[in-house]
Amino acid sequence: MGGSIQKLTIGTYKDSNYETRILMGAFKAFINPAGFSMTYKSNFAKDQAMGSSKADLKYANSVPSDLQLDFLFDGTGVSESNALNKALSSAAQKAGQGSAFAAAAVAKQIKDFYKATGQLEGRIHKPYNVIINWGDFEFMGFLSEFTIEYKLFNNEGRPLRAIGKAKFTESISPELAAKTDKMSSPDLTHKRTVVDGDTLPLMTERIYGDSKYYLEVAKVNGIINFRQLIPGQELFFPPIAKI
Template sequence: MMGGALTKLKIDTYKDDTYSNSSKINTDAFEAFINPTSFSMTYKTKHNTDQANGNSKASLGYIASPPSDLQLEFLFDGTGVTQANPGNKLINTIAEKLGKKDAFVKKAVEKQITDFYNATGKLDGTIHKPYNVVITWGDLHFKGILSEFTIDYKMFTNEGKALRAIGKAKFSESISKELAAKEENKQSPDLTHKRTVQDGDTLPLMTDRIYGDSKYYLEVAKANGLVNFRQLKPGSELYFPPIEKIS
């Protein structure tokens, strides 16, 4: 099994469903303290189910593809058991800096849930709605809005403070018509692609996936400031500029 840096699920926040750089809000971005225990995708297709009189069977006609749903399940932990996992050193680092490990543990679950909800569900008064979000983790890249969030509290201190909770979040896909049109045409000259490097990825291979041709890999390397493009670091992010800018 090949090793590499632990990639954390990240939620970037936006004012609207264009997901443009000008609408991005950096202050409330969320990075998972512990990666999701599971996630699932639901895809839907709407058909016309009308059946002609006298027919025992119906021929379903395609109407539309409604927005897909993403279900994520998080573990919010404040027990300190993650110390044994070298990929979750953040809790220990913060605790040591505070000098009060017990105090941190008691507040950890509450803070994690608050940070998550601030990024996904809290009403922002300046835009009169919660944020649109882009969720990235490995091959997962989902654009949408939070539609449901359920928290199951599991463990408590003697004072009744939560030590562990399971958060179940449902996101519904939400993309502007303009952006959807661009994404359906992956060769769109004015669409910038961002991808997370996986084990085994090479720049020519990734370039071929994005543009349908690997010949642009040197231009992509230049755009990302790569000195040695033959050794890509798993978990790092690469930007693939619009074709018209590199061809």
């Protein structure tokens, strides 16, 4: 028996410390991407002797990784996973406004995405930093590129479907990086906030490297039904020695 489909979500944060959260679910994909790609790159300094044809490369540093995602923004309602759009589109068509609604739906989806990821926020004088979650995948960074390809149009030339090609670049403050390295130890107490799609076995696997401790973690947190975690809920994961 399969569970419900977990949607990709984007939360917004003030900066790369990810301490001041603006909104946990600033954007939720109507239709999940078909996949994603990660790019990792390292810089090397060349040490090549005069007259030689080979170089001895010396590691310099690692460049922040890039995450590339293609989002489908759809206003036609043809996707079963976009049932809300389908229902509203059907109602609008009966009122003779179907095409106008579909175009407005696409525009709203794109606006919501860009507001969460790339739009200049006047209060902090820059776009938000974001945390992207999809199942047990998590990425911290900012939107560095966004290209929209419009694929389908109504008779008035308004878009009914578009693909947003987004590139996010990793961005983590040195302070958070140091904390993360320290917090990765299973011998320390960890506090984690549940996000949409989290399960106790998955969270236990991430922290301890083994999901078998999830029942003990449930007892520590007073959880009766470990299958129903609530997004935003804070859980404590004690050191393995105490478990």
